[in-house]
Amino acid sequence: MLCEMIKTPISVFLVLMHFYLSCQDIPNSFTLNSAIEWGMDYNKTIQKSNLELQKAYKEKWKTISIGLPQIRGNLSYQNYLEQPVSLIPAEFFGGTKGDYAEVVFGTEQTAIGFAEINQLLFDGTYIIGVQGLKHYIDTAKNVLEKSQIEIKKSIIIAYVNTLVAEENISVIERNLLALNKNLKEITAVYKNGFSEEEDLEQIKLTISKLRTQFKYAKESYKLSFDILKLLLGIELDQKLKLSDTLEYLTMKNLNYESIDNNYSNNIDIRLAENKVIEEKFLFRLEKAKGLPSLSAFLNGSYVGNSNEFTFTDKEQKWFGSSAFGLRLEVPIFSSFGRQAKSQKAKLSLQQAEKNLTEVKSKVYVEMRKAQNNFNLAKENYFTAIDNLKLAERIEKKNITKFFEGVSGSFQLTQAQQQLYQAQQSKIQSMRAVIIEKTNLENILNNKN
Incomplete structure (x- = not known):
């Protein structure tokens, strides 16, 4: 019966707790x-x-x-179900002045990796x-x-x-x-x-x-x-x-x-x-x-763009950026x-x-x-x-x-x-x- 009972982790825990409490050395x-x-x-x-x-x-x-x-990081993935449309003056493309051309920028899918370190x-x-x-x-x-x-x-x-x-x-x-x-x-x-x-x-x-x-x-x-x-x-x-x-x-x-x-x-x-x-x-x-407070930060990110999910492919291009800066807060x-x-x-x-x-x-x-x-x-x-x-x-x-x-x-x-x-x-x-x-x-x- 005991052998069957201790087959599960919960039963093992309960048995060990029972033995522990029983062995408490009360004078x-x-x-x-x-x-x-x-x-x-x-x-x-x-x-x-x-x-x-x-x-x-x-x-x-x-x-x-x-x-x-303090170090933090995040990964984000975005897939446009419908990409946003921007209006640009048509004359940029040789069109009539006052008209606007409908343009879609970027790719349908984007992946971003970001990391930042902050120091007070x-x-x-x-x-x-x-x-x-x-x-x-x-x-x-x-x-x-x-x-x-x-x-x-x-x-x-x-x-x-x-x-x-x-x-x-x-x-x-x-x-x-x-x-x-x-x-x-x-x-x-x-x-x-x-x-x-x-x-x-x-x-x-x-x-x-x-x-x-x-x-x-x-x-x-x-x-x-x-x-x-x-x-x-x-x-x-x-x-x-x-x-x-x-x-x-x-x-x-x-x-x-x-x-x-x-x-x-x-x-x-x-x-x-x-x-x-x-x-x-x-x-x-x-x-x-x-008093004012001063902190420094250093961050970096990589962005990948594609119309298909190719972010795990070796051929996928990633574009990096980084920045260093100071933050001064003055009451x-x-x-x-x-x-x-x-x-x-x-x-x-x-x-x-x-x-x-x-x-x-x-x-x-x-x-x-x-x-x-x-x-x-x-x-x-x-x-x-x-x-x-x-x-x-x-x-x-x-x-x-x-x-x-x-x-x-x-x-x-x-x-x-x-x-x-x-x-x-x-x-x-x-x-x-x-x-x-x-x-x-x-x-x-x-x-x-």
């Missing part, structure tokens, strides 16, 4: 760094940005080629255009880098959200296990008449709430994982494992001192600087349009159109310069805000650890008091809710440390 597990590296290669948004960069390189050579020799010698707009090519490529690279920064952040968020959901599942499972154990003990106490029915109902209510949270956590885990797969350019049904833990990433991101606070490399600032340079070139370009008066365009370009340059100043100020404020948020996230993390330890001790004491009959189910439930809240606070504080560090690094465009 079974990803650290956060390896996920980012994979995303830089296979994320669809980055791939499209890479294509835009390639288009910029092609545009570069397209612009350069304008100033290089001077054009102010071309010079400005070539000077701006490096900047054009730099802008395309910065646009690609901005896409990479944004996708990297999205991958980190999706990766961390998946770990958070996974940690939530683990914590809720442990809580449910402990509650079910308590339920059995309280049920036994209740049957012996040493506990009220309200105590039993209270713990059942808590278990019910946790089961709902558990279901939500599982859905969140699946959704976060699917978002991560989409960002990595991986099929949703592909099985993956995340090898980094939430605890490890939190500890890794706590070191604030390693961050360079120089924000001049911020991608938005660099793009705003690109815009200023672009507007400068456009302003110069509009001014250059008032003289545009009814002030060029002046208006130059003034408009100058205003656009001023806008870009003001925008650059504004962007720098915004980035500075964003950096300070990000630093503050990261410091707060660190403090909240250490506070959450202390609060969790305290909540665990309180819950443990209330369990002991409850079974000793010193306190009721209300106090126990309150202590348990405090514990669950402290657990969530710790998990969210760990997430905040990682995300806020990422936000700060993105603003600084830290490469480490």
Whole structure:
């Protein structure tokens, strides 16, 4: 069956594509760094940005080629179905003055071969255009880098959200296990008449709430994982494992001192600087349009005439001609159109310069805000650890008091809710440390 299928070129192509896709080396597990590296290669948004960069390189050579020799040629064949008639004074042929003779010139069929080479010698707009090519490529690279920064952040968020959901599942499972154990003990106490029915109902209510949270956590885990797969350019049904833990990433991101606070490399600032340079070139370009342009040309042609189609015969006569010349185009008066365009370009340059100043100020404020948020996230993390330890001790004491009959189910439930809240606070504080560090690094465009 396979041998029959690959008999056609289309089938061969499809089979090769299937084998290629099947052999794509997708790792079974990803650290956060390896996920980012994979995303830089296979994320669809980055791939499209890479294509835009390639288009910029092609545009570069397209612009350069304008100033290089341009050669064109054409072949034409003409066969008169009815030849045109010209009127010539009859007196040229000895006829009466005032009369005209009908004359047919030329042959019925004509073949012409023509070639021409043009060379641009001077054009102010071309010079400005070539000077701006490096900047054009730099802008395309910065646009690609901005896409990479944004996708990297999205991958980190999706990766961390998946770990958070996974940690939530683990914590809720442990809580449910402990509650079910308590339920059995309280049920036994209740049957012996040493506990009220309200105590039993209270713990059942808590278990019910946790089961709902558990279901939500599982859905969140699946959704976060699917978002991560989409960002990595991986099929949703592909099985993956995340090898980094939430605890490890939190500890890794706590070191604030390693961050360079120089924000001049911020991608938005660099793009705003690109815009200023672009507007400068456009302003110069509009001014250059008032300069003359000079080009040279050299052409040649061969013409064959015949009443029959004999153009492929060796005996066919061909008559050649050639010419060399210069073309000078001088803008003289545009009814002030060029002046208006130059003034408009100058205003656009001023806008870009003001925008650059504004962007720098915004980035500075964003950096300070990000630093503050990261410091707060660190403090909240250490506070959450202390609060969790305290909540665990309180819950443990209330369990002991409850079974000793010193306190009721209300106090126990309150202590348990405090514990669950402290657990969530710790998990969210760990997430905040990682995300806020990422936000700060993105603003600084830290490469480490």
